[in-house]
Amino acid sequence: MKKSKVIIDGKNLVKVYQMGDFEVRALNGASIQVQEGEFMAIMGPSGSGKSTLMNVLGCLMSPTSGEYFLDGEDVSELNKVELARIRNQKLGFIFQNYNLLARTSAFQNVILPLFYNRASLLTEEEQQEKAAQILEAVGLGDRIYHEPQELSGGQQQRVSIARALVNDPVLVLADEPTGNLDSRSGAEIMALLKDLHRKGTTIVMVTHDPEIAAYTDRTIHLLDGKVAREVKNGKEHA
Amino acid sequence: MKPIKVTKIAWLALVKNKIRSLLTMLGIIIGVAAVIIMIAISAGTEKSIQEAITGLGSNLIYVQASMGAARMGPGMQSSGGGLVYDDAFAIAEQINGVAGVVVEQTSTQNVKAGDTILENITIMGTTADFPSVRDMEIASGRYFTQDEIDRTKPIAVLGSNLAEEMFGETDPYGQTITVGDSVRLTVVGVFEEKGMVGEVDYDSRFYTPITIVLEKLTNNPFARFLGDRVRLIYVEVDESIGENSERTLDDVIYQIEFLLAKRHEVTLEEPDFTITTQQDIITTQESTTAAFRSLLAWVAGVSLVVGGIGIMNIMLVSVTERTREIGIRQSVGATPSDIRWQFLTEALLLSLVGGLIGVVAGIVGSWIFGQASGMRTVIVASSVLLAFGSAAIVGVFFGYYPANQAAQLDPIEALRYE
Numbered sequence: 001m002k003k004s005k006v007i008i009d010g011k012n013l014v015k016v017y018q019m020g021d022f023e024v025r026a027l028n029g030a031s032i033q034v035q036e037g038e039f040m041a042i043m044g045p046s047g048s049g050k051s052t053l054m055n056v057l058g059c060l061m062s063p064t065s066g067e068y069f070l071d072g073e074d075v076s077e078l079n080k081v082e083l084a085r086i087r088n089q090k091l092g093f094i095f096q097n098y099n100l101l102a103r104t105s106a107f108q109n110v111i112l113p114l115f116y117n118r119a120s121l122l123t124e125e126e127q128q129e130k131a132a133q134i135l136e137a138v139g140l141g142d143r144i145y146h147e148p149q150e151l152s153g154g155q156q157q158r159v160s161i162a163r164a165l166v167n168d169p170v171l172v173l174a175d176e177p178t179g180n181l182d183s184r185s186g187a188e189i190m191a192l193l194k195d196l197h198r199k200g201t202t203i204v205m206v207t208h209d210p211e212i213a214a215y216t217d218r219t220i221h222l223l224d225g226k227v228a229r230e231v232k233n234g235k236e237h238a
Numbered sequence: 239m240k241p242i243k244v245t246k247i248a249w250l251a252l253v254k255n256k257i258r259s260l261l262t263m264l265g266i267i268i269g270v271a272a273v274i275i276m277i278a279i280s281a282g283t284e285k286s287i288q289e290a291i292t293g294l295g296s297n298l299i300y301v302q303a304s305m306g307a308a309r310m311g312p313g314m315q316s317s318g319g320g321l322v323y324d325d326a327f328a329i330a331e332q333i334n335g336v337a338g339v340v341v342e343q344t345s346t347q348n349v350k351a352g353d354t355i356l357e358n359i360t361i362m363g364t365t366a367d368f369p370s371v372r373d374m375e376i377a378s379g380r381y382f383t384q385d386e387i388d389r390t391k392p393i394a395v396l397g398s399n400l401a402e403e404m405f406g407e408t409d410p411y412g413q414t415i416t417v418g419d420s421v422r423l424t425v426v427g428v429f430e431e432k433g434m435v436g437e438v439d440y441d442s443r444f445y446t447p448i449t450i451v452l453e454k455l456t457n458n459p460f461a462r463f464l465g466d467r468v469r470l471i472y473v474e475v476d477e478s479i480g481e482n483s484e485r486t487l488d489d490v491i492y493q494i495e496f497l498l499a500k501r502h503e504v505t506l507e508e509p510d511f512t513i514t515t516q517q518d519i520i521t522t523q524e525s526t527t528a529a530f531r532s533l534l535a536w537v538a539g540v541s542l543v544v545g546g547i548g549i550m551n552i553m554l555v556s557v558t559e560r561t562r563e564i565g566i567r568q569s570v571g572a573t574p575s576d577i578r579w580q581f582l583t584e585a586l587l588l589s590l591v592g593g594l595i596g597v598v599a600g601i602v603g604s605w606i607f608g609q610a611s612g613m614r615t616v617i618v619a620s621s622v623l624l625a626f627g628s629a630a631i632v633g634v635f636f637g638y639y640p641a642n643q644a645a646q647l648d649p650i651e652a653l654r655y656e
Contacts, residue, residue, distance in 0.1 A: 060568075060653075081575070089571070113571055167571075
């Protein structure tokens with residue numbers, strides 16, 4: 001097996017929320033590593049810190065303490081502007097409720113991250129070409145000018161996957177990507193993600209559904225803000 | 239992000255909410271249009287007044303009796319204070335650079351012409367230079383001569399309106415009009431239409447030799463005592479006198495002051511008359527209309543600010559409403575300043591587009607107002623720039639706070655917002 005690059009290297013991640021007089025430790029020393037090209041699931045009961053871990057990994061918030069290296073870059077103490085750059089250039093998000101801009105075409109939604117990409121060398125025409133190509137790749141070539149309300153849930157999720165990929169991220173974060181879908185559309189989305197994984201995309205997915213988690217190489221279980229156990233290829237590791 | 243992209247994003251967001259964008263702009267549209275229309279009205283008024291004043295004839299000097307200083311105590315001789323008729327001749331004969339001198343003395347009387355009786359008609363007794371100094375043209379007949387004035391000849395020249403009122407289609411020449419009970423005057427001419435000059439309607443009065451008014455129509459009980467006193471002497475200065483010539487208007491004024499002071503036996507420090515130039519009157523008038531104009535501009539400015547508050551209001555609502563959108567943009571990499579610029583640009587676009595529509599509305603509105611009211615309106619270029627510029631400033635000023643609110647949203651909170 002070839003030695004691959006570490007994409008996520010989180011050590012002792014702690015996130016403390018101050019709620020009035022008492023504090024909530026949503027993350028309490030979670031450590032997590034993800035290799036390049038991995039497809040990993042995060043599971044855990046509600047309140048276990050899944051969402052917080054996702055937000056920290058997604059650079060939507062900084063951990064209270066602990067170290068987080070993303071693609072070799074220490075991102076645990078970056079400011080808002082730098083975090084925005086990381087989200088734009090290194091990450092792609094897939095949300096449970098798709099989070100597409102309403103009354104905005106699939107095409108405009110997908111090209112949005114390119115608007116904010118200061119490092120992109122693409123010309124406007126190349127950007128448009130790329131957005132169209134990616135929509136084609138997720139199977140929406142004939143619907144690129146449809147607006148979200150004209151698309152089914154599964155199609156909307158495809159748009160959001162296209163959007164997540166448009167800046168060639170090192171990591172795709174999916175938060176319950178099939179949570180709002182019927183089982184057939186859900187299976188289609190998972191097949192799409194699996195396909196992306198096969199082509200080399202690193203994906204971390206939060207889910208509460210063991211069947212969905214089964215699509216991945218590895219599952220980590222969170223409990224009380226810590227990694228409780230890890231399951232690989234169906235086999236349990238202590 | 240490149241400004242063109244920000245503008246594009248902001249524009250797309252505005253177009254998506256056409257009705258709301260339009261309603262938001264309404265305040266700015268009205269504000270900008272109001273500024274332009276109000277300034278157009280005051281500039282039109284100002285121009286009318288200015289033209290009216292210069293219509294009186296340029297290069298005019300007004301010599302007025304100042305009653306306060308005139309020593310009118312018992313035992314004073316009539317030549318001891320105020321202006322007298324003869325002062326006019328003295329000025330005409332002894333001062334260089336005087337093109338004409340006019341004395342006016344008015345009297346208000348009931349006038350009868352044939353069967354027509356007109357009440358409270360202003361009769362203006364005046365002198366031979368009146369038509370040239372006042373730029374009045376004779377339409378038919380003739381004006382009277384100095385000789386006729388000296389002989390107190392009972393003749394009259396009518397203003398155009400009055401001629402029509404008295405005689406209609408009939409040629410007034412040679413007709414007799416009766417002033418008061420007994421003074422009968424023969425019409426020898428009619429003036430061309432002159433129009434209103436300031437408050438005075440030159441077409442609805444008639445003109446006689448000043449001696450008629452002084453001797454026969456002055457019903458003041460002090461008339462005899464006052465003798466040939468006049469209130470006002472107009473001096474038209476020769477056109478060669480000006481800022482660039484050797485002799486200035488001030489030289490002429492000084493000569494007149496000196497002459498009159500000597501004739502009235504008063505000092506220059508305590509004269510019994512005041513001298514005003516046409517320019518003084520225009521200046522006074524200008525400061526009045528300028529005050530009027532700035533008042534209007536302030537009123538209009540307030541409506542612009544109100545428009546700006548409207549923009550802020552809608553932008554704040556919009557930020558709340560679009561919290562989720564902001565969260566999505568943040569999640570795909572929009573920085574706080576990207577968000578701030580987007581909302582600021584939206585506010586700016588709203589006010590610029592609103593301003594542009596307002597400019598058009600203002601120009602069209604000024605024209606319509608002018609047509610409808612009969613008032614003169616003059617579009618002032620600077621007012622267009624001022625209104626448009628203020629709209630832009632208002633947009634930035636009132637757009638900044640909502641934009642900043644948007645920029646400071648936490649991405650997680652924003653994404654979670656329902």
